[in-house]
Amino acid sequence: MHELALTENIIAGVAERVEGARVTRVVLQIGKLSGVVPEAVRFCFDVCAAGTALEGASLEIVEIPARAICRSCKSTIELSDMIALCSCGSANLRMLSGNELRVKEVEVL
Amino acid sequence: MCSTCRCSDEAHTTITDVKDLHKERYHDPYAAHHCSGHEHHHDHQHDSERRLIHLEYDLLEKNNRLAERNRGWFEGRDICALNMMSSPGAGKTTLLERTIGNLRAEYQISVIEGDQATTRDADRIDAAGSRVIQVNTGSGCHLDSAMLADALRKLNPPSHSLVMIENVGNLICPALFDLGERKKVVIMSVTEGEDKPLKYPQMFRVADLMILNKVDLLPHISFSVERCIAHARKVKPLIQIIETSATKGIGLDEWYLWLRTEISTNGNGSAHSK
Ligand SMILES: Nc1nc2c(ncn2[C@@H]2O[C@H](COP(=O)(O)OP(=O)(O)OP(=O)(O)O)[C@@H](O)[C@H]2O)c(=O)[nH]1
Ligand SMILES: [Mg+2]
Ligand SMILES: [Zn+2]
Numbered sequence: 001m002h003e004l005a006l007t008e009n010i011i012a013g014v015a016e017r018v019e020g021a022r023v024t025r026v027v028l029q030i031g032k033l034s035g036v037v038p039e040a041v042r043f044c045f046d047v048c049a050a051g052t053a054l055e056g057a058s059l060e061i062v063e064i065p066a067r068a069i070c071r072s073c074k075s076t077i078e079l080s081d082m083i084a085l086c087s088c089g090s091a092n093l094r095m096l097s098g099n100e101l102r103v104k105e106v107e108v109l
Numbered sequence: 110m111c112s113t114c115r116c117s118d119e120a121h122t123t124i125t126d127v128k129d130l131h132k133e134r135y136h137d138p139y140a141a142h143h144c145s146g147h148e149h150h151h152d153h154q155h156d157s158e159r160r161l162i163h164l165e166y167d168l169l170e171k172n173n174r175l176a177e178r179n180r181g182w183f184e185g186r187d188i189c190a191l192n193m194m195s196s197p198g199a200g201k202t203t204l205l206e207r208t209i210g211n212l213r214a215e216y217q218i219s220v221i222e223g224d225q226a227t228t229r230d231a232d233r234i235d236a237a238g239s240r241v242i243q244v245n246t247g248s249g250c251h252l253d254s255a256m257l258a259d260a261l262r263k264l265n266p267p268s269h270s271l272v273m274i275e276n277v278g279n280l281i282c283p284a285l286f287d288l289g290e291r292k293k294v295v296i297m298s299v300t301e302g303e304d305k306p307l308k309y310p311q312m313f314r315v316a317d318l319m320i321l322n323k324v325d326l327l328p329h330i331s332f333s334v335e336r337c338i339a340h341a342r343k344v345k346p347l348i349q350i351i352e353t354s355a356t357k358g359i360g361l362d363e364w365y366l367w368l369r370t371e372i373s374t375n376g377n378g379s380a381h382s383k
Contacts, residue, residue, distance in 0.1 A: 002250070002281045009168065017164055024159060035285055035311030081310050084346055091346030101168040101285075107159050 003040035007048045010041075010103060015053040018108050023054045025107035031100035032066040032081055057106075066098025123245040124260055127231045172286055175254035179289025182261065186268040189372045192288050194312065195296035196305075197278030200322040202230045203355040204296065204364075205273055206237040212365060213238055216372065217270035221260045223252040223277045230275060240264065251282035254289055271372060280309040292371060298323040299330060303337035310344040318349045318367060325354040 014023060030038050038061045045059045066079040072090035079098065085091055167173075183190050193201050202222075209218050219240040222231045231243035242264045244256050257274065266272050274290060276283040295316035297305050300323060306313040313319065319341055321334065334352065341348055351367060353360035 005250070005282075006168070013166070013168070014164065017166075018162065021160075033311070033314070035281065081344075082307065083343055084314065103164045103166050103168065105161055105163045105165070107161050109158055109160075 002035075003037060004044045004048070006036060006101075007041050007044040011045075011048050011052055011054050014103060014106055018053060018106060021053065021108035023057045023106050023108050025058045025060065026054065027060045027062065027104040027106070029062045029064055029100045029102045029104050031064045031098040033079070033095075033098035034101045036101060038063060062104065064097050064100045067096040068093040068098075069096060121247050122249065122256055122259075123247070124256070124263060125228055125231065125243040125245065126263055127228050127235050127241060127243060169285065169287075172254050175258060176287040176289040179254055179257055179261065180291075181289075182258075183272070183289060183291065186266075188266055188268065188270055188272055190272040190274060190288075190290045191371070192274045192276060192283070192290035192293045193296060194276045194280070194283045194293065194316070195278060195298075196280050196301060199278070199296045199298040199301065200355045201275045201278070201296055202233055204320070204322065204353070205239075205275060206233060207355050207358070207361060208273070208364070208368070209234065209237040209239045211361065212271075212368070217267055219264055219266045219270065219272055221252075221257065221264060221272065221274045223256075223275055225249070225277060240266075246277055250277055250279045251286050252276050252288060253286045257288045271368070280305070280312045284309075284312040284315050292317040294318045294320060296320045296322050297337075299326055299332045299334075299337075303332055303334075304340060306337070306341040306344055313341050313344045313348065316345065316348060318351065320364065321350060321352045322355055324352045324359055325357040 010026070010028070014026060028041070030036050030041070041061065042059060049055050049057060066081070067076060068079055069076050070086035070088060070090050071092040071094060073086060073088040075086065075088070076096070077086050084093065086093060193205070195201050205220060212218060220234045220242075222234060222241055222243045223246060224230055224243070225246050225248070227245070228243045231241045234241040242260045244252060244260050246252065246256070252274065264272070274288060293316045295312055295318070297319065299321065321337065324334075327334070338350055341350060349367065351360055351363045353364055355361075
């Protein structure tokens with residue numbers, strides 16, 4: 001449900017921004033911790049794009065890894081969506097990336 | 110997000126003051142304009158028919174911007190606002206009713222109720238004795254910062270007060286939408302299964318406090334509080350956890366202590382972290 005609405009929102013937002021041009025490719029950036037499942041967006045995309053300026057467009061999703069700096073041991077680490085701990089045991093992290101939810105670029109005809 | 114850019118369909122939000130039952134259509138004044146912004150750059154690649162346009166826009170940017178405005182509005186009035194989130198039926202309204210009953214003499218408490226439909230929860234809060242505004246989100250599954258801003262204008266909470274925001278019952282979308290609150294509280298009940306934090310990690314990751322409600326039912330079900338807490342700490346190591354029964358009154362003193370601490374902490378204070 002969540003990704004369906006999100007996908008509709010992406011399509012409406014892109015269609016307005018390209019001002020009538022036909023869109024052939026959309027590149028999204030989705031962070032690993034954004035709470036959005038890329039597969040689900042892919043699943044909805046074609047159906048939602050039908051009848052819009054994005055009909056038939058290909059969809060490219062770039063997943064952004066969740067990275068953080070550990071304030072205790074100063075190392076840069078990659079997090080899974082389940083475990084927010086540094087291998088040194090510290091939970092004192094500063095997030096660098098992983099929450100992205102962006103439309104990066106589109107290709108138009 | 111679910112209502113952003115969909116202003117032309119039936120996804121209209123209604124904001125109701127149950128005191129006068131005066132209904133007003135909510136229409137996001139920015140929605141019609143924000144998409145036609147001129148912030149994008151066109152990259153002309155004349156060697157082919159195709160052009161690449163670097164849009165580089167954040168899907169939550171508009172919500173986040175308005176949320177920061179709400180946050181400033183609260184801070185300027187020294188209002189402590191809490192965003193209460195849970196699955197449907199975990200006990201948000203019951204906990205609010207109890208809290209209002211017990212702390213009414215101590216604090217001015219007002220409530221913003223988010224539901225897809227009906228003013229049932231607002232009527233309960235009204236009966237409990239608090240000023241309340243109901244936001245009906247229609248097909249939307251969460252509150253966003255624009256809805257909150259509209260509801261706040263109607264609610265007009267006094268300075269130095271407490272504003273409780275009951276989000277739409279849903280563990281997914283509300284986690285994405287900052288409203289400008291001081292703290293996020295997730296309520297889960299023991300009947301939902303101890304693995305909820307692992308299934309909805311985003312919600313538990315953004316929450317500052319987890320309330321484990323309906324602990325009065327523990328003798329009747331198979332639920333390990335220890336395992337549930339371990340799951341929550343796995344996704345959010347520093348999350349605070351309070352066990353309650355909103356109906357039987359268990360653990361409420363600990364919740365009130367947390368609230369008092371939160372209210373006395375200025376929003377700019379060191380206790381505020383994101
Ligand atoms: N046994 C038990 N039942 C509870 C407790 N807290 C709430 N309930 C019951 O759970 C049901 C749902 O409670 P609500 O307070 O309406 O839950 P809610 O989270 O506001 O629900 P929505 O707004 O629909 O998402 C009601 O029947 C409550 O009486 C509790 O601590 N123990
Ligand atoms: Mg409720
Ligand atoms: Zn470390």
